[in-house]
Structures are given as structure tokens and as C-alpha cells.
Amino acid sequence: MKVSNGQWKEALSGKMTESLARELDIYESEIALRKQGKIDERVFAETRLRRGTYGQRYDNGQRHDGSRVQQMAYPSGDLTKGPMTMWDAPGMQRIKIPGGGLNAQQLETLSQLAEEYSDGIAHVTTRQDFQLHYVHIENTPTIMRRLAAVNITTREACGNSVRNVTACPYAGTCRDEVFDVTPYSRVLSRFLMGHPDCQNFGRKFKPAFSGCAQHACGLTNLHDLGFIAVTREENGLEKRGFAVYVGGGLGAVPYQAKLFDSFVPVEEILPLAQSIARIYAKLGEKKNRNRARIKFLVQDLGIAKFKELVLEERKTLPPDPRWTEFVDDAERFEEQPLKPAGEWPAEISEAFKNWVKTNTRPQKQEGYVVVTVTLPLGDITANQLRSLAGIVRRFTRETVRTTVEQNFVIRWVSLSDLPELYQALEAAELAAPGAGTIVDIVTCPGTDTCKLGISSSRGLAAELRKEMEETGAKFDQAVESLHIKISGCYNSCGQHHVADLGFYGVSRKVGNYAVPHFQVVLGGEWEHNAGSYGLPVAAVPSKNVPKVVARLTERYLAGRASGESFQSFVKRSGKVAMKSMLEDLTKPPAGDRSFFSDWGDPREYTLSDHAVGECAGEVVLPVEFELTAAEREVFEAQIAFENEEVERAGKMAYQAMVHAAKALVKVEMPDVNDDPDQIAIEFRRRYFDTQKFWDPFVGGKFASYFFDAHQNAGKPYTFDATRYLIDEAQLFIDAAHSCNNKLSTPVSV
Amino acid sequence: MTLQHVNVKLVVENPAQVDLGPLIPIFHEWIQGQVFDELLLDVADYRHVTGGPGVILIGHQADYSVDNTDHRLGVRYNRKAAFDGSNFQRLEQAVRAALTACQRLEQEPRMGGKLRFNGQEIELFVNDRLLAPNNDASRAAAGPELQTFAKKLFQGGEYSLDYQQDPRRLFGVLMKCSEKLSTSALLQNLS
Numbered sequence: 001m002k003v004s005n006g007q008w009k010e011a012l013s014g015k016m017t018e019s020l021a022r023e024l025d026i027y028e029s030e031i032a033l034r035k036q037g038k039i040d041e042r043v044f045a046e047t048r049l050r051r052g053t054y055g056q057r058y059d060n061g062q063r064h065d066g067s068r069v070q071q072m073a074y075p076s077g078d079l080t081k082g083p084m085t086m087w088d089a090p091g092m093q094r095i096k097i098p099g100g101g102l103n104a105q106q107l108e109t110l111s112q113l114a115e116e117y118s119d120g121i122a123h124v125t126t127r128q129d130f131q132l133h134y135v136h137i138e139n140t141p142t143i144m145r146r147l148a149a150v151n152i153t154t155r156e157a158c159g160n161s162v163r164n165v166t167a168c169p170y171a172g173t174c175r176d177e178v179f180d181v182t183p184y185s186r187v188l189s190r191f192l193m194g195h196p197d198c199q200n201f202g203r204k205f206k207p208a209f210s211g212c213a214q215h216a217c218g219l220t221n222l223h224d225l226g227f228i229a230v231t232r233e234e235n236g237l238e239k240r241g242f243a244v245y246v247g248g249g250l251g252a253v254p255y256q257a258k259l260f261d262s263f264v265p266v267e268e269i270l271p272l273a274q275s276i277a278r279i280y281a282k283l284g285e286k287k288n289r290n291r292a293r294i295k296f297l298v299q300d301l302g303i304a305k306f307k308e309l310v311l312e313e314r315k316t317l318p319p320d321p322r323w324t325e326f327v328d329d330a331e332r333f334e335e336q337p338l339k340p341a342g343e344w345p346a347e348i349s350e351a352f353k354n355w356v357k358t359n360t361r362p363q364k365q366e367g368y369v370v371v372t373v374t375l376p377l378g379d380i381t382a383n384q385l386r387s388l389a390g391i392v393r394r395f396t397r398e399t400v401r402t403t404v405e406q407n408f409v410i411r412w413v414s415l416s417d418l419p420e421l422y423q424a425l426e427a428a429e430l431a432a433p434g435a436g437t438i439v440d441i442v443t444c445p446g447t448d449t450c451k452l453g454i455s456s457s458r459g460l461a462a463e464l465r466k467e468m469e470e471t472g473a474k475f476d477q478a479v480e481s482l483h484i485k486i487s488g489c490y491n492s493c494g495q496h497h498v499a500d501l502g503f504y505g506v507s508r509k510v511g512n513y514a515v516p517h518f519q520v521v522l523g524g525e526w527e528h529n530a531g532s533y534g535l536p537v538a539a540v541p542s543k544n545v546p547k548v549v550a551r552l553t554e555r556y557l558a559g560r561a562s563g564e565s566f567q568s569f570v571k572r573s574g575k576v577a578m579k580s581m582l583e584d585l586t587k588p589p590a591g592d593r594s595f596f597s598d599w600g601d602p603r604e605y606t607l608s609d610h611a612v613g614e615c616a617g618e619v620v621l622p623v624e625f626e627l628t629a630a631e632r633e634v635f636e637a638q639i640a641f642e643n644e645e646v647e648r649a650g651k652m653a654y655q656a657m658v659h660a661a662k663a664l665v666k667v668e669m670p671d672v673n674d675d676p677d678q679i680a681i682e683f684r685r686r687y688f689d690t691q692k693f694w695d696p697f698v699g700g701k702f703a704s705y706f707f708d709a710h711q712n713a714g715k716p717y718t719f720d721a722t723r724y725l726i727d728e729a730q731l732f733i734d735a736a737h738s739c740n741n742k743l744s745t746p747v748s749v
Numbered sequence: 750m751t752l753q754h755v756n757v758k759l760v761v762e763n764p765a766q767v768d769l770g771p772l773i774p775i776f777h778e779w780i781q782g783q784v785f786d787e788l789l790l791d792v793a794d795y796r797h798v799t800g801g802p803g804v805i806l807i808g809h810q811a812d813y814s815v816d817n818t819d820h821r822l823g824v825r826y827n828r829k830a831a832f833d834g835s836n837f838q839r840l841e842q843a844v845r846a847a848l849t850a851c852q853r854l855e856q857e858p859r860m861g862g863k864l865r866f867n868g869q870e871i872e873l874f875v876n877d878r879l880l881a882p883n884n885d886a887s888r889a890a891a892g893p894e895l896q897t898f899a900k901k902l903f904q905g906g907e908y909s910l911d912y913q914q915d916p917r918r919l920f921g922v923l924m925k926c927s928e929k930l931s932t933s934a935l936l937q938n939l940s
Contacts, residue, residue, distance in 0.1 A: 003753040003831045004879040011879060058791065065781045073788060074809060088809060090790065108917065115919065116754075116876055119793055119812065120802040134793070134807050136829075376797040383800065383818060386917050429799045448793070462797045600794050602774040 001136040002116070008142045015149040023155075024148065027051060028141040035079065035087075045082030052094035052157025053140050055082065056133065056449050059089035066603035081137050090134040092449060093118075093143055094157040098189040099167035099182060099209070100128035100402035104389040107400070109150045111385035113143055122385060124378040126442060126495055127206065128166045128402045129157065133449050156193055160201040162277070165189035167209040168217035169401040169409045172335055173363040173370050177211030178229035179240055181218075183330035184266060185209040185227075191270050191322055192277070200281040202292030206249075207273070210529050213243070219404055220529040221257045222248045222498065224294045225276060228529065232263055240331070241265045246276060246306070247298030250492035252701070253727040254533045255295040258303040260310075267324045275314040279306070290701035299720070335412060338397045341367020342416025352422055355433040360418070363411070371410045371421065372435035377443055377461055378406030380430075387428030395421050404495075405442055407435060438475060438482045438553075439468050442495060446488025446505065447598065452697050453488035454607075455505025455516040455542050459599030461486050467546055479553045482566055483526050486518070490731055497533040498524040500566045501549060506539050506734050507607055509624070509741045510588055516542040516598040516605045519730075522552075522578055523570040532567075535638050536730055537578050543595045544585045555581055575639055607741055623740050626663030627733060630656045634729045641726055650717025653729040657706045660736040664693070667743075680710045693739045702735035750890035752836040754876040755843035756919075757826045759851045759932070761815075762867035764822035769796050769804050771859040772815055776806040779813075784853070785846070787811045813850045815864070824851040824866070827876060836891075840873065840898045845939055847871075852932040868929030871902075874913065874921030881920035888912050891920070899924050904938045906930070 009025075016024075027047070034044040061072045074088035081087050095110070102110075110130060114122040117139045118132035125131055135143070144154055156162055165185050172180035188207060192198050198205070207225040210218025220226025226245035231238050241263045248257025264272055276294075283301075285292040298306050348356065360369045373388065380388075392400045392410055399411040413421055425431035434440050441464055444450065446457030464484065487494035487504040496502030502521035507514050517539045524534030540548050560569045570578060588595035596604055633656035641649035658676045661683040665672045668686050672679060687693035688703045695702060705728035717725070761767060773792055780789045788809040795801045803822070805814040810830035816823055826847035832839045854864050873895070875881035881891070892910075899908050907927035913920065930938075 001829055001831075002877060003751065004877050007879055063780075063790070066777055067781060070780070070783075072790065072809075075788075090807065090809075111917075112878060116878065119795075119805055119807065120816075120818070121795060121798065134791075134812075379795065379798050379801070381798055381801045381818070459794070462794070465797060600773065601792075602777055 001138050002142065005139065005142045008145050012145050012149045016145070020148050020153070021145075024141055024144050027144070031138065031141065034081065035076075041080045041082055041085075045085065046159060048081065048137070048140070050156055050159035050161055051140070051144065052096065052154035053135075053137065054092040054094060054158055055085045055451060056089065056091045057447065057451050057453065059086055059091065059451070060084045061086040061089060064603065064606050087137060091137060092445075093132045093135045093140060093154065094125070095130040095132070095147060095152060095154050096157045096164040097128050097130060097152070097402055098165050099171070099185045100169050101182070101186075102400050102402070103398040104393045104400075106150045106152055107385050107389040107392070109146055109152070111382040111389070113146060114385065115382040117143055120382050121379050122382070123445070124375060124380070124402045124406045124408070126378075126404050126406060126444070126493060127164050128169075128404060129164050130402075131445075133445075153193070158204075160203055161205070162192040162195075162198050163204050163206045165192070165207045165209070166218070166223075166404065168211050168215075169403045170217055170361070170370055170411075171209070171211050172333075173365065173368070173411050174211055174215075174217075175362070175364040176214060177364075178231055179211065180333060181209040181211050181227065181229050182335075183326065183333040184242070184269065187326045187330065188227075188269065188273060192273060195274070195277070197274055197277045197281060201277075202280075202284045202286040203289060203294075205277070205280065205294060209242075214528055216498075216526045216529060217404070218529055219495075219498070220245055220248070222250050222254065222495070222530045223257060224249060225273060226257050226529070227269065230263055239265060242269055244269075244272065247295040247303070248530075249293050249295040250495060250497055251293065252490045252492070252731050253724050254492065254497045255299065255724070256533070258298055260303065260307055266330065267327050270323045271314055271317055271320070272310070274317060274320075275310045278313050278317075279310050283309070288704070290698055290704060299724075335399050336397055337365075337368060337412040337414065338395065339414040339417055341365070342414040342418075343367065344415050345419050348419070351433075352419065355422060355431060356418070358433045358437055359431075359435040360413075365412075367415050368411075369413050369415060369418065371413050371418075371425075372403070373408040373410065373425065373430045374432045374435045374440055375407050375430075376432070376465060377441070377458055380408075384428050384430055387424075388430065391421065391424045391428070394424070405436065405440060407440070436483075437480045438484060439465055441465060441484045441486065442499075443486040444488055444493035446486075446494075447601070450488055450493075452491060453505065454490075454507055455488055455518055456598040456601055457486040457488040457494055457503075457505060459601060460503065460518065460542060460545055463599045464546060464549060475553075476557055478560065478566070479557060482553070484549070490734070495530075496521050496524070498526050498530040499534065500524065500526070501552060502534050503545060505542075506737070507605075507741060508539055508541075508737060509744075510541075510595070513596045514605055514607050514741050515588060515595055518542055518545050519734075520548060520582060522575075523567055525567055534570075535575070535726070537575055538582045538586050540582060540585050541588045541595050542598050543588070543592075547585055548582055551581060551585070552578075571642075575635070575642060579635065607738060623663045623667050626666065627660055627736055627740065630660035630663065630733050630736070633659055634726065634733060637726050637729065641722060646719055646722050647717050650722040650725055653722065653725045654709045654713055656729045657709050657732050660733045661687075661706055664736055664739060667740075676710060676713065680707065687739065692743065693735065695735060695738070702732050705729070705732045750836075750887060751880050752839050752875055752891060752894070753828075753831055753880055755828050755832075755839050756872075756874045756876050756921075757843045757847035758816060758818075758821070758823040758872040759825075759847050759866045760821050760823040760870040760872065762865050763863065764817075764820075766863045767815070767822060767860070768863070769815055771857075771861075772804040772854075775854070775857055775859060776804065776813075779806060785813075785849075787846075811846065813846075815854070821870075821872075823870075823872065824854060824864075826850060829876075836894050837898060840894070841939055844871070844873075844898075844902065845936065848932045848936050848939075852936070855932060866932050868931065869926045871924045872921060873924060874919045876919060878919065883913060883916050883918055883920040887920050895922055895924075902935060902938055903930065
């Protein structure tokens with residue numbers, strides 16, 4: 001698209017390694033070949049995905065414009081860049097930032113790319129990456145060259161590969177860390193990138209590092225491979241190592257990582273990661289992508305067996321000097337300040353004081369603080385990136401990092417510089433207070449740009465922020481410290497499972513209309529590296545979510561015991577009470593059509609780009625009724641589980657799935673009886689084999705939850721299995737709602 | 750020097766009175782109607798970013814937006830696809846597109862008559878740092894053509910050209926006319 005694309009290669013000649021330059025030349029050739037039809041679209045799709053070049057919403061060439069589905073008349077016609085992905089359709093470019101670490105030049109390059117190839121905004125993700133949206137495929141080689149020239153890669157930012165290696169952004173400065181994990185995260189990132197043992201995974205693989213166990217910053221519990229810094233004494237000397245966790249993950253059904261080993265010496269972390277990668281590549285699921293993450297392998301094998309296999313594999317690895325050559329340098333690694341240590345300023349304004357309270361954190365090095373730059377919804381403009389580059393040059397040795405809360409931190413700020421730095425951030429409109437508080441909402445892209453989005457997570461987040469700003473809400477400390485995290489769908493890119501108040505997008509049918517909703521997920525724990533996951537309480541219309549937030553925070557303030565956390569309050573109150581607290585908000589008010597569109601999007605809400613939302617058919621009352629009953633049953637299963645009645649909870653969750661399946665079967669076979677075997681057979685025949693129940697993006701994933709549960713019915717329900725079964729039951733019922741909506745909505749093109 | 754990917758921003762008067770909210774349904778309707786020559790695709794809402802790109806109507810060949818970069822609210826046209834012709838024709842095309850969009854918004858009842866071009870200030874910039882690095886050489890190379898274009902646009906009225914001096918920013922110029930001109934008059938001048 002850009003006229004200058006052909007000239008950048010020459011302009012940047014010699015500014016990157018030869019091998020990288022060659023890689024990018026090959027990628028550019030593949031683009032040319034695909035345009036000529038000489039590369040299969042599936043092969044090309046994987047090629048670009050492994051370079052972080054994603055599809056984006058509406059890239060199948062269709063978009064519902066509010067009244068009909070429009071076919072987008074792209075200049076390249078039917079040419080595709082992947083199955084059902086039009087060549088000219090705008091896409092997303094993900095940019096890996098290991099550990100979130102950046103320098104000023106890199107910030108400036110990102111600003112240029114956001115301006116020249118995207119929409120002027122760079123978006124920080126929940127895994128410390130950047131994303132540029134609305135990017136044309138033919139601009140991506142130039143984007144990659146310009147990034148490579150400043151030592152940034154997009155390689156393996158997507159696809160079935162090792163994704164960005166994340167790390168605590170406070171590493172090296174945190175008062176509670178065991179040691180600085182920065183050099184170890186960087187060396188693992190370099191080691192695994194492009195490693196031959198990491199090229200045959202069934203799905204993606206996400207590592208993370210944390211310097212301590214108690215804070216949230218590394219989120220190791222929700223990663224495929226997590227490292228927490230630990231030390232032990234050996235021969236009178238302190239020895240560095242890591243507690244290694246494996247098999248965590250969010251997604252539709254969240255899994256807590258299992259402890260693999262409480263102490264792995266630093267010189268063993270690379271071969272161990274390599275061994276784990278080899279076992280995952282060998283034994284991990286390949287065909288059924290819905291069970292292909294390593295969490296399923298760990299769950300299926302059990303952590304003891306998995307560990308045994310990994311350690312056997314370790315013995316077979318040919319030695320690699322890279323395993324240990326970094327160790328001495330890593331021990332010595334320490335960032336340096338630009339300015340001498342300072343003292344807290346004596347006189348400060350109220351605004352400055354508020355900002356200091358939420359946006360600064362004393363370092364373990366006396367006289368320095370880490371400053372958080374809050375970004376609304378993770379967005380920063382090109383101008384702000386340039387300003388930030390200037391600021392970090394002026395006050396630090398360019399020590400800036402992105403965070404999993406979609407912000408930046410500027411490290412090594414001398415206390416004496418704090419007022420000036422605040423002024424500089426103010427001038428760049430980057431001095432908003434509230435970092436890590438209830439207004440610092442984390443959200444995935446949702447329906448704005450993501451193909452999988454069900455509800456508008458960004459629209460909701462923007463509305464919540466706006467309402468809090470407009471009311472100028474002064475929150476009680478207990479409320480101020482709550483975390484809100486929003487995902488546009490069950491996949492949890494917004495990390496809703498680990499929020500005090502989590503929300504994920506679902507749809508529900510109200511009368512003849514599909515209505516955007518969010519499941520309210522309460523009781524997740526952000527601290528302790530995402531210590532525990534919340535469970536869904538109720539689905540509420542999107543437009544009622546601000547009222548849900550207001551009510552929950554009010555009730556918490558009024559009803560909490562002294563010093564009681566929100567998580568404890570939810571647990572003490574019980575899910576029945578929490579659900580009943582929201583009961584009147586689960587339905588849209590009669591006659592209010594504003595509920596039929598989502599936040600920030602006036603189009604009438606639809607479930608897909610192929611279907612119009614205005615239903616001409618009749619509401620099938622019996623199926624709606626049955627699905628509601630199934631929802632109630634899964635809720636009761638949650639309560640039973642909370643009361644440690646594991647066996648009963650498992651049975652109820654399974655029963656809820658049978659009920660939902662029966663509801664759909666009954667639409668076609670009114671005389672279906674209550675026999676689960678018959679229901680399963682008929683459901684498979686009528687809905688699974690015909691793909692009527694299939695999700696457009698994950699296929700038969702949700703149906704497989706039901707079939708698995710049916711197959712296992714009668715066996716004892718373990719604690720872990722029941723926990724997962726309850727989540728799966730909820731997702732299956734959500735999918736049954738979607739299926740019912742889809743089948744009762746006329747399709748128009 | 751080739752001036753491709755020309756951006757134009759028509760600065761609006763009384764920016765504090767302009768509510769960007771109604772732009773969202775308006776832009777969605779523009780997609781419904783495919784009201785321009787360019788293929789219109791989507792709406793991006795960045796109202797939450799202060800001093801940001803505002804609300805953008807994403808297109809294939811070009812984006813339209815009401816943009817608040819530098820806290821100068823304006824109707825912006827961002828040409829993404831190459832445009833055949835001379836530099837003069839490319840400038841003309843981009844300015845005409847921006848004026849046409851601005852005129853539509855000036856006449857849009859949902860904007861309540863509050864979004865109006867201030868009649869004097871037009872920012873022009875080239876969204877490609879390789880084609881047009883922001884330096885003296887570019888200013889010298891593009892200057893004569895920009896002067897010629899300004900003369901036609903303002904039809905002999907007095908004007909000034911004020912170049913963006915920050916080398917980190919895009920090559921750009923603020924064209925400021927001494928008298929106020931309407932979008933209609935400027936479109937007429939370009940015809």
C-alpha cells in the first residue's frame with residue numbers, strides 16, 4: 001500500500017543481521033507468491049501468523065452495517081491471505097517486547113509505525129506486547145524491517161510458537177523480589193525463539209517470570225511455563241534458582257499452573273524449558289486444537305508423570321553451551337540510574353500528591369522510584385510515544401517497560417526529579433493518576449477489532465472510565481484498590497478470571513433480539529501471581545454493567561468486615577447472595593431499545609456478520625425455558641462446589657449440560673425422553689454432526705465438553721476435574737444459547 | 750520529491766463545543782451508504798485518549814476522522830493508498846476529500862451546527878517519512894509546489910505557510926489564510 005515500501009529495504013540495508021534481513025526478504029517473497037496464487041492460503045496464513053500478522057474483525061469481506069450484511073468490494077477482489085481472510089482487509093500486527101523492556105529509540109520507531117501504517121495509536125496488550133491495528137498485509141514487511149533496525153522482532157508473536165516471554169516490570173527495583181529476573185527472561189526469550197524444538201507445537205506456549213511469589217506482576221500461575229525467583233544455600237553460598245510452574249492458562253476454562261520443581265538452578269532453566277518444549281511437541285494434542293495447550297497435557301498425564309517424562313527427556317539432550325554461558329553475566333546484571341539518588345520533594349500540589357500516591361512505587365534502591373504511566377485502555381498516541389521517549393532520555397538511562405496492566409513503568413527516577421518528571425508527563429497528557437486502581441481497567445480489543453469478540457469490552461471499559469471521571473468519584477480505599485478486567489469473549493485475553501470484578505462477553509436472546517451481555521465473574525485473585533480464579537455469577541446486559549459495578553462496590557463497602565478484601569467478602573457472602581444482589585439487573589428494562597446495541601456501537605447487535613439481528617421468527621419458548629433451567633443447575637453446581645460438596649457439584653454440572661443439550665434436541669424431537677444416553681446420541685446426530693452447534697471459530701469445542709462429561713459420568717468427580725467441569729458446563733450452556741439464537745435468526749446476505 | 754499519502758486537517762472553530770459522540774452513528778451511516786469514492790470499512794473510537802485521533806472512519810484507500818492531535822480539533826483526511834497524478838493533483842485530491850467530508854459534517858443535523866471549519870487553518874502533511882523526511886531539503890523541494898497550491902486554494906488571498914520544525918514529526922505545513930473562507934468557497938476554488 002505504501003509507495004515507499006520498495007525503498008525501505010535499501011534504506012535499512014546493514015542495520016540488521018544478515019540472517020534477519022534474509023528472513024524478511026523471504027517473507028516479502030512469500031507475499032508476492034501468494035498474490036500470484038503460488039502459495040496455498042493456509043500455508044501463507046501460518047507464515048504470516050508466525051510473524052505476528054493477524055486477521056482482524058470483518059476480514060472475511062463481510063460486515064453487518066446495522067441493517068444488512070455488506071460485501072466489501074476490495075480492490076484485490078477474491079484474493080485471500082488465509083482461509084476466509086481477504087487480502088485487502090485490514091489486519092493487526094503484534095510486536096513482541098520481551099519483558100516489556102524498551103529504549104527511547106524503540107519508542108520513537110513504534111510512534112512512527114503507529115502513525116504511518118496504523119491509525120495513530122499503539123496498543124499495549126496484557127502480555128507486554130504492542131499491537132497496531134488496521135494494517136495492510138503489504139505494509140508488514142516494511143514494518144518488520146523498521147522494527148528489526150531497532151532490534152525488535154515480531155517473530156513468533158502469534159502461531160503455534162513460544163510467545164512473548166513476559167516478566168515482572170519492577171524486576172531489579174522491587175523491594176520484595178528475591179533477585180532481578182530480567183536477564184533470565186531475556187536469555188530464555190532468545191534461546192527459545194526459532195528453536196527447532198519449539199516448531200511443532202499444537203498450540204501457543206507462553207512463559208513468564210516473576211521475582212517473588214506474593215505479588216501479581218509476573219502472573220506466573222496463568223502461564224504455560226512460569227518461573228518464580230528463589231534462592232537456597234549451597235556450601236555456605238547463596239544459590240540462585242527458580243520455582244518452576246507448568247500448565248497454567250486462562251482461555252475458556254482456566255487452569256492454575258502446577259508446581260514442577262521448587263528449585264531449578266539457573267543453569268538448568270534453559271535445558272529444562274527445552275525438555276518441556278520437546279515433551280509438549282511430542283505428546284501434546286495436535287488434531288483437536290481445543291485441547292492442544294500444554295495445560296491439557298499436564299492435566300491428562302498428572303504433574304508427576306509429566307515431570308518424569310520431562311526429566312527423562314532432559315537426559316537425552318545434546319549439550320548446548322548457551323545453557324550456561326549467560327550465568328555469570330546474569331549475576332552481575334544491574335540497570336544503572338542516570339541521576340543521583342534524591343529526596344522526596346518538600347512541597348507538592350494536591351494533584352501531584354494524588355498522582356504520587358497511585359503512580360509511584362519506591363525502589364529497593366534508596367532515593368529512586370518507579371513511575372507508572374497509565375494508558376486508557378492500553379492506548380497511546382504516536383505523539384505521546386515520542387514525548388515518552390524524550391522523557392525517559394531526560395530522566396533515566398531509557399529504562400522503561402510495558403506492564404501486563406497495559407501501562408508503562410519508568411524505572412530509576414530520582415526522587416529529586418519527580419516534580420519535573422510529573423510536569424513533563426502532564427505536558428504529554430500521560431500523568432493521569434489511578435494506576436492499579438479501579439479506574440485502571442484492563443480490557444482486550446473485543447468487538448472493536450477481534451474476530452472472536454462477542455461483546456464490546458473496550459466500549460464498556462471506556463464507559464466505566466467515563467462515568468467514574470464524570471462523577472469525579474472519590475472512592476473509599478477499599479474500593480479504589482479493586483481491579484476490573486474485561487474480555488470480549490470467554491477466551492480471557494482481558495484476564496477477567498483474576499479480577500475482583502471480571503466480565504466476559506456473552507450473548508442472550510431477549511424476545512426476538514440478540515442482546516449483548518457480560519458474564520459477571522467474581523472472586524478472582526490478582527495477587528500471588530494470579531492466585532485464584534473467579535467463577536461466573538450471572539449474565540447481565542452490557543448496558544447494565546455500570547449499575548452492576550456500582551451496586552457491588554456499594555454493597556461491599558456497606559457489608560464488609562473490617563479490613564475484609566473483596567475476594568473474602570464474595571466468599572463470605574456466597575454466590576447465592578451475590579447472584580440475588582444482581583438479579584434485577586439480569587434483564588433489560590422492557591421497551592428500552594438501547595439495550596439492543598452495544599457500548600460505543602449504535603448498530604443493532606448481531607451474533608455474526610452473516611446474520612441480521614432483527615428476528616422475523618418466533619421465540620421458541622420451550623427451549624428458552626429449558627436453557628434457563630440448565631443455567632440454574634450449573635449455578636447450583638457452583639454453590640455445591642463452594643460448599644465442598646464436590647461429588648454433588650460434579651453431578652449437577654453434568655446434569656446441567658444434559659439439560660441444555662436436551663433443550664436443543666427437543667426443538668427437533670419434541671418427544672425426547674430424559675435418558676442421557678439418548679440425549680447425547682440425538683444431540684450428536686442433530687447438532688454436532690450437522691455442525692449446527694459449531695462455533696464459527698472454535699468448531700465443536702463446546703460440544704466436546706458435553707461429550708466428555710457424558711463419557712465420564714458415573715466416575716468419581718475429583719476436585720480439579722469438577723472445577724473444570726463447572727466452567728465447561730457454563731460455556732456449553734452459553735454455546736447452546738448462541739446456537740438457539742443462530743437457528744432462530746434468519747440469515748441475510 | 751513525491752508527495753504521496755497526503756494528509757489534510759481542517760481545523761474547526763470552537764472545538765470545546767464539539768461533541769464527538771454523534772460522529773459514531775454518523776460514520777456508521779456513511780459506511781452503510783458508502784458515501785465516498787473510497788471503500789469505507791469501520792469506525793474506531795478513541796475519544797478516551799486525550800489529544801488523540803478522536804473518532805476515525807476507517808477506509809481502504811483513506812481514513813476520515815475528527816482528530817484532536819495537538820489539541821487542534823479538525824476534520825482529517827489520511828490518504829493511505831497511492832494516488833496517480835502529479836504532486837499538485839495529489840494535494841488537490843486530498844484537500845478536496847477533506848473539504849467534502851467537513852462540509853457533510855457541517856450540514857449534519859446531529860452535530861447541531863457546532864462542527865464548523867474555522868475558515869483559515871489547513872494542516873497538510875505527508876504520512877511517509879521516507880518519501881518526505883521532515884528536513885530543510887524537503888521544505889526546499891516541496892515549497893514551490895505548496896506555494897502554487899496555496900495560491901489556487903486561497904484564490905489570491907493572503908496566506909502564510911508555517912512548516913513543522915520538529916524533525917521527529919511528519920513533514921508538514923500549516924497553511925493559514927488571512928481571511929475566512931467557507932468549505933464551499935474553497936471547494937469552488939479548487940474546481
